Structures are given as C-alpha cells and as structure tokens.
Amino acid sequence: xxxxxxxxxxxxxxxxxxxxxxxxxxxxxxxxxxxxxxxxxxxxxxxxxxxxxxxxxxxxxxxxxxxxxxxxxxxxxxxxxxxxxxxxxxxxxxxxxxxxxxxxxxxxxxxxxxxxxxxxxxxxxxxxxxxxxxxxxxxxxxxxxxxxxxxxxxxxxxxxxxxxxxxxxxxxxxxxxxxxxxxxxxxxxxxxxxxxxxxxxxxxxxxxxxxxxxxxxxxxxxxxxxxxxxxxxxxxxxxxxxxxxxxxxxxxxxxxxxxxxxxxxxxxxxxxxxxxxxxxxxxxxxxxxxxxxxxxxxxxxxxxxxxxxxxxxxxxxxxxxxxxxxxxxxxxxxxxxxxxxxxxxxxxxxxxxxxxxxxxxxxxxxxxxxx
Numbered sequence: 001x002x003x004x005x006x007x008x009x010x011x012x013x014x015x016x017x018x019x020x021x022x023x024x025x026x027x028x029x030x031x032x033x034x035x036x037x038x039x040x041x042x043x044x045x046x047x048x049x050x051x052x053x054x055x056x057x058x059x060x061x062x063x064x065x066x067x068x069x070x071x072x073x074x075x076x077x078x079x080x081x082x083x084x085x086x087x088x089x090x091x092x093x094x095x096x097x098x099x100x101x102x103x104x105x106x107x108x109x110x111x112x113x114x115x116x117x118x119x120x121x122x123x124x125x126x127x128x129x130x131x132x133x134x135x136x137x138x139x140x141x142x143x144x145x146x147x148x149x150x151x152x153x154x155x156x157x158x159x160x161x162x163x164x165x166x167x168x169x170x171x172x173x174x175x176x177x178x179x180x181x182x183x184x185x186x187x188x189x190x191x192x193x194x195x196x197x198x199x200x201x202x203x204x205x206x207x208x209x210x211x212x213x214x215x216x217x218x219x220x221x222x223x224x225x226x227x228x229x230x231x232x233x234x235x236x237x238x239x240x241x242x243x244x245x246x247x248x249x250x251x252x253x254x255x256x257x258x259x260x261x262x263x264x265x266x267x268x269x270x271x272x273x274x275x276x277x278x279x280x281x282x283x284x285x286x287x288x289x290x291x292x293x294x295x296x297x298x299x300x301x302x303x304x305x306x307x308x309x310x311x312x313x314x315x316x317x318x319x320x321x322x323x324x325x326x327x328x329x330x331x332x333x334x335x336x337x338x339x340x341x342x343x344x345x346x347x348x349x350x351x352x353x354x355x356x357x358x359x360x361x362x363x364x365x366x367x368x369x370x371x
Contacts, residue, residue: 017317018042018324019354020236021347022091025077026067027331033073033080036330037344040351043087045131046077047329049121050093051101051114059104061113063121064095074125082126089162090127092118099136106144111151119155129160129183138170145174153181162186162236167221176228184323185230190240192216193263193303201249201257203303205240207290207312217290218313222320232321237313239325241268241332241346243304250295252286252303259301267332268346271304285309307349314353325354 020043023036036044052062068074081088095101105114122130130152134145153161160183165171167187175185190205192215202215209217222235248260271294272278282296285308292306317325333346341348 017314017322017354018236019351020045020087020089020324020326022047022327022329023077024048024067024329024331025069025073027329028073030336031331031334033076035334035336035343036080037347038081038084038086040344040347041086042324043089043128044081044330045089045091045326046074046127048091048093048133050095051098051105053095053098053101053104057098057100059095059098059101059110059114061105061110061117063092063117066095071125074121074127078126087128087160088126089129089131089160090118090122090125091131091133091164093133093164094136096136101136102134102148103137103141103144106141106148108147111147115148115151115155118152122156122159127159129162130156131162131164131186133164135166138168140170142170142173142177145170146177149174149178149181160184164188164238165225167216167224172224172228172230175225175230175234179230179234182234184236185225185234186236186238186326187218187221187225188238188328189218189221190238190328193244193246201246201252201259201301203252203286203289203291203293204242204244205291205303205305205309206252207309207316208288210288218316219290222322233323235320235322236324236326237317237322239305239310239313239327239350241305241327241329242266243268243271243302246301248299249301250299251301252289252291252293257301266302268304269333269335271302272345273335277302287312305346307353310346310350310353314350325350 019041021041022045024047046068048067050064050066051059052064054060078088162182162184164186165175192206193202193204206217209220218237225235243266244263245266246259246262249257277294277296282294284295285292290312291303292309294302333344335343
C-alpha cells in the first residue's frame with residue numbers, strides 16, 4: 001500500500017503546474033517586499049537589472065541595477081523569499097535606454113565578464129536562478145544569445161536558468177537550440193494590442209488565434225515554439241496584471257475597429273478602483289478569442305485579465321502539459337487599503353483556480369508546484 005501511495009504521489013507531482021510571479025522593485029513604495037503574497041506562488045522574480053554601458057553608451061559587460069536599485073534590496077528580497085520557502089529568481093532584461101547593450105556585452109571579448117558579473121550577483125545574494133529577457137535588437141544575434149545561455153548555465157551550475165520570450169522567429173530559434181539547458185521558456189502572452197491592420201483594437205492577451213493573422217495570441221505563441229521543437233513541459237505561460245484603454249471603440253475587432261485614442265496603460269488595481277468603468281454591466285468575456293474586456297458608456301474598450309480567462313488558461317495549461325503560469329507584475333494588482341486576500345485579487349483568483357500548493361521541500365519551494 002505504501003508503494004502504491006508513493007507512486008500515486010509521483011503521478012500527481014508529474015502533472016502539477018507551477019505558479020510564478022514578477023515583482024517589480026521600483027514599485028516597492030506601493031507594495032513592499034513584506035506584502036508580496038508568497039503563499040500563493042512557488043517562485044517570485046526580482047525585476048530587474050540590465051546590461052550596463054560605458055560613457056559612449058556601449059555595453060561593457062557590467063550590470064546596471066536599474067529597477068532593483070541596490071544590493072540591499074537584493075538581500076531583503078531573497079531573505080523574504082527563502083523565509084517563505086519560495087524560489088527567488090534574479091532577472092536581467094533589456095536596457096531600454098541602450099538597446100544594443102545585450103548585443104555588445106555578449107560579444108566574445110566581453111561574454112566571460114558579463115556572465116561572471118551576472119553569476120556573481122546570483123551567488124553573492126543567494127538567488128535560486130536567473131531569468132534572461134533579451135528582446136531589443138535580437139534579430140541576427142541568435143548565436144550570441146545561445147552562447148550567453150550556454151555560458152551562464154555553466155557559471156550558475158545547478159541553479160535554474162530560464163528565458164522570457166515572445167514568439168518571434170529569433171526567440172523560437174534560440175529556444176529550440178537551447179531548451180535542454182533551460183528550466184523553462186517563459187512565453188510572454190501580453191502586449192499583443194494594436195496587433196491588427198491599421199491600428200485595429202485588440203486584446204492585450206488573447207488566448208486563441210482562431211486562424212486570424214491580424215493579432216497576436218497565446219495560442220499562436222505556444223504553437224510556434226512547439227513547431228520549433230520546444231517541449232510543452234518547458235513552456236510557462238504569462239498573464240498581465242495591467243490593461244490598456246482604447247478610445248472610440250467598445251469591442252475588439254468585430255468588425256475590424258480602429259480606435260481613436262490610446263492605447264493608454266492602466267493597472268488592474270486602478271481599473272477596479274474606477275466606479276465609472278468597473279461595473280458588472282460593462283464587463284464582458286469573449287470566449288471565442290479568450291479575452292475579457294470592459295466596454296463602458298464613454299466609448300472605451302479596456303481588455304483585462306479576468307477569472308474567466310484564468311479558468312480557460314488553467315484548462316489549457318493542464319491539457320497541453322505546459323510547465324505552468326506566471327504573472328507580470330505583482331504591484332499592478334496590489335490594493336493596500338483592502339484586507340486579506342482582497343489585497344491581491346488576481347493572484348488570489350489564479351491561486352484558487354490552479355489549486356493549493358504542495359508542501360515545500362527542504363525549507364525551499366525549489367521543484368515544488370501547484371496542483
């Protein structure tokens with residue numbers, strides 16, 4: 001009987017999906033590290049550092065602390081994550097002011113220095129792994145990205161290396177060549193708005209493409225990675241905690257509607273705090289495209305992440321055998337004046353939909369998952 005129970009436990013674990021989140025340190029004044037809903041996630045990503053540059057704006061192999069701001073913030077974040085028994089990831093993303101910084105710092109003459117600096121922060125401050133998000137000017141630099149992945153994985157050893165990617169040809173090519181060295185390929189299913197012809201209104205994070213070539217979708221993304229050869233078990237699907245406001249329209253694309261103003265950024269916490277927009281009669285679930293939106297009397301279309309969308313995504317993740325789900329970013333949902341789980345409305349919805357977490361392992365949630 002004990003052997004049977006053990007085998008059943010292994011079977012449950014193998015079918016489990018992980019739940020991770022980004023925490024944007026620059027919003028710490030809104031949501032301190034102590035207010036991160038650690039219990040709802042397996043891992044939290046510390047967003048973010050970027051490749052540093054010299055006085056001429058060229059990547060020089062250094063690290064700019066960017067949104068994280070200070071090493072003291074690193075200590076606080078990692079300590080809080082480990083005290084909660086959760087994984088803490090170190091994130092390096094594009095230097096938006098110097099889009100060639102990744103390209104410059106991964107040249108053969110600088111790669112070892114660049115990798116050593118990344119691995120040094122991970123080792124010194126005790127992060128459990130790294131997430132690399134190289135998007136700017138990646139075209140034509142696949143070989144450099146693949147070298148970065150290989151070198152960084154060697155440098156961090158048994159710690160986990162993940163990449164955050166869109167469904168571009170370069171990203172799918174790099175992922176297909178490198179997935180064996182990666183813990184996961186984090187597919188960013190967001191910022192798909194304005195994806196149609198002529199500024200057509202569209203969802204930030206549509207789940208399904210329905211053979212429409214005008215706009216992006218999560219489905220188009222995971223199918224492109226799968227066609228490139230990336231296993232489903234390596235894919236982690238991302239949802240946004242923010243919206244965009246399109247003026248002059250009240251529906252996505254039917255018929256193809258061009259917006260007149262926007263899109264302008266709107267965090268989820270601000271959407272639900274706006275009584276003129278956030279009313280049950282204005283909230284819609286589009287099961288065909290897999291997106292939710294507010295259509296208000298002011299003539300606005302506001303796509304947002306909803307319970308309906310989360311439920312649909314959880315079903316997809318389970319049926320496709322994906323590794324899990326991640327969210328971006330925790331401060332965008334945080335309501336400090338609320339009580340209990342109401343402080344974290346989207347995290348709570350997703351956690352409750354995906355299911356309770358497994359017991360942490362050896363005081364850390366490395367390898368544990370949500371089931």
